[in-house]
Amino acid sequence: MQEQFLNDESAQLTVLHHLQIAIQACIDIGQYLISGEGWGMPGTLSEIAYILEEHGVISAEQTTSIVGMFGFRNILVHVYTDVDLKKAYQIWTCKSNDIETYLQAVFTYFDI
Numbered sequence: 001m002q003e004q005f006l007n008d009e010s011a012q013l014t015v016l017h018h019l020q021i022a023i024q025a026c027i028d029i030g031q032y033l034i035s036g037e038g039w040g041m042p043g044t045l046s047e048i049a050y051i052l053e054e055h056g057v058i059s060a061e062q063t064t065s066i067v068g069m070f071g072f073r074n075i076l077v078h079v080y081t082d083v084d085l086k087k088a089y090q091i092w093t094c095k096s097n098d099i100e101t102y103l104q105a106v107f108t109y110f111d112i
Contacts, residue, residue: 005089012085015092016076022099023073026066029106033057045070058105065098 005011030048034040039055042048046067053063072091075083 001093002086002089006085012088016083016088019088019091020073020076022096023069023076026099026102027070027073029103033106033109045074052105057109058102062098062102062105065095066102069095069098 005015027045027048030052031042034042034048034051037055039051042051049058049063049066049070052058053060058066069091072087
């Protein structure tokens, strides 16, 4: 399946775009929560995850995963370097549950 992905530019563009949107949503939700609760102003995207962890919204394990995804989002948006398509595939197939877990933690915080 990974080889098929690596040879299909349309699939690559679709996955990269959806990852960017999903990760950006996590960033926006985190910033909204931090601002609404008056927990300060994160100086970096990574700080969003650390602040949420500090206030018990997400676990240390979730923080590690989300910080990595935030960094990957920066690569996608700012094209710091060529996108590692194998890493993108791994995030899409193995780490997308981490996005769901992050969102569930936020929903739990809001008692939704």
